[in-house]
Amino acid sequence: MPTMNEEEGIQECIERGKSALEMLGLTGEIIVSDSSEDRTPELAAELGAHVVTPDAAGYGYAYRYAFERARGEYIVIGDADTTYDFEELPKLFERLQRTDADMVMGSRLDGEIKSGAMPPLHQYVGNPLLTQFLNVFYEAGVSDAHSGFRVIERDALNHLNLHSDGMEFASEMIMQAAERDLDIEEVPIVYHEREGEATLDSFRDGWRHVRFMLQNAPGYLFTGPAIGLGIVGVVMMTLSLLNRPFAGVFFGQHTMIAGSLSVILGYQIGSLGLFSAVAAEPIRSPRDPVTEWVLSRFQLEHGTTLGLAVFAAGGLYTTYLVARWVQSGYTELPIVPMNLLAFTALVLGAQTVFHSFFLSLLGTSVGEA
Template identity: 50%
Template sequence: MTPKEIEVSVIIPTLNEEETIGICIEKVKRVFEKYNINGEIIVSDSSNDNTPIIARSMGAIVVTPDRRGYGYAYRYAFRYAKGKYIVIGDGDDTYDFSEIPKLLEPLIRGEADLVIGSRFKGRIEKGAMPLHHRYIGNPLLTFFLNLFFKAGISDAHSGFRAIRRDVLEKLELKSDGMEFASEMIVEACRKNLKIKEVPINYYRRKNPTSKLRSFQDGWRHMKFMLLNTPDFLFIYPGITIFLVGIILMLSAFFKIFIGYLPGAHSIIAGSLLITTGYQVTFFGSFAKLKAGKTLPKFLTLEKGATLGMITFLSGVVYALILITRWIDSNFEHLPAIEESILAFTLIALGLQTYFSAFMLSMIAERT
């Protein structure tokens, strides 16, 4: 191996970590020395204290991102990394950089493309993680990430990770904020990469003031996941709403007992749910196309527009029949409310289908 070949790049984002950055760098250097690793330490710094001065004095490469953000600090630093393996971890000494070999081992053995240090499989020091993070926030967000993307992990928001450089270059990472942690896993799942967790220790911050904003950062993670899963955001809820509406409308129209005997109010609610659920499902189709996915071949503009027009005309014809009956009764007997709502629902569904078919076609042609 030539002197210029770097095996491991350790990237540490910092924002005023002068109390702990020296400890982190010293631990990394000890690992390099103990395991004879030719490595580099890159500090991606946005501090206004002595953090960058300390880091440079200890031999780290200090880069200064042109804007702030947890995710952006990493993305900015990645362009400077030369190592075959890249390790990332916070500069507040909550993660123990002495455990770097545990992260690298699965990569070196070819057992994984991305390794995550799991705090929940390891040991969390008392007071290191707020109770609402430990028992509500992290588990809940990890649950949804596993549900949406089948990641199969226990700690989606661990900031102590290792990844092969060639794999990192395949990930389309764009996030600037804390949702970067979720984005990395989502991208790894999309690329069918092998993800492995190893147990790690997690320690209390030396500086008790955390930079995390629980609700804001939690929402950023959740928003990112929802925006990247049209099925769970639109299609599954849309289909569910649509089916509930169908049940309500049909049971009211045919006087079917469903725990109670539905009437006019139920058929109104059913109509609203049907049209809402139907449109939400179309939103999911729009989102899938925008994300570069393809729809089934049978969903063509011609078939969609034709189906929409048939449904629309069926509603119009039915409405005309009801109007004719009303006229024949010398305007004395209005049509049953159930029949009128059914006609208007068919008209609305027909129009939705017709125009949505054109919208799908427009999006498909531009993606």
């Protein structure tokens, strides 16, 4: 139990935790990972809890600090503010044993939320949306991703490379479990009104979850938008080059300009996704065919050759257009869409060359042969 000034609820939580162990007929220890300024640690120690004091701040760090000191075969986590009834633990443990799952979570959204226990903004907007994001990005398949009441096998926990210090720890545990194909089960639980003052900042902590999920899923943050921008840009450029009305609309020079910028922007964003997959080691790397090929087979020479070829094509056509302009006595202006096509090739070719060198400098399997 991570605690920060929970003297109003800590005793009830510990008593209910002891009761759950008795109902299960199991032995165990209750670890309170405390950063309080009130009597929380004294009250917990009086009831026989093992109180530890993390040497750094943060909700996630408090859990990670306690995990290193836990000795049990199964690890149960939950807040010490009476929102979770630890006497419901047998339901979670029974599901874990019956399904041979790696982790079982208590689902508040599929269970019962007592009046006043959760703000409507959290119940109907925040938690469902964050859960949906996590399910889309990481295919977790859970109904309540941010429930803090969980039981996990020690061996499964050891497979998770948890690093978060803050509230995003709740998301990270599910994200890593899903990415490592751990079996996650859920059971409905009752969520109660908390004792003591809440420390959650709805928008700040919600944003931290969203930011953490996006930073660790560059395929959605970078690659998806890049592909979309690229397709839109190519279509716009093609319509402009055809110089014919389509569906009664004529797409001219302005369409070509917008299409060129869209292609260049999409290429740049896609490159960021590739760089992040190589250098940042996100929880879920992009899985599109281009990224997978680059990560497994790409060499510096491949990128520089491709980039120089594209740059040369754009350069040759630009040279041709300039020569015609000079021969005409500087009166025959080149067609703007064709100019933009050549300039786009020049920009993309140059970017490919320099991006290839940057990838080689990242010092991973991408780069030198």
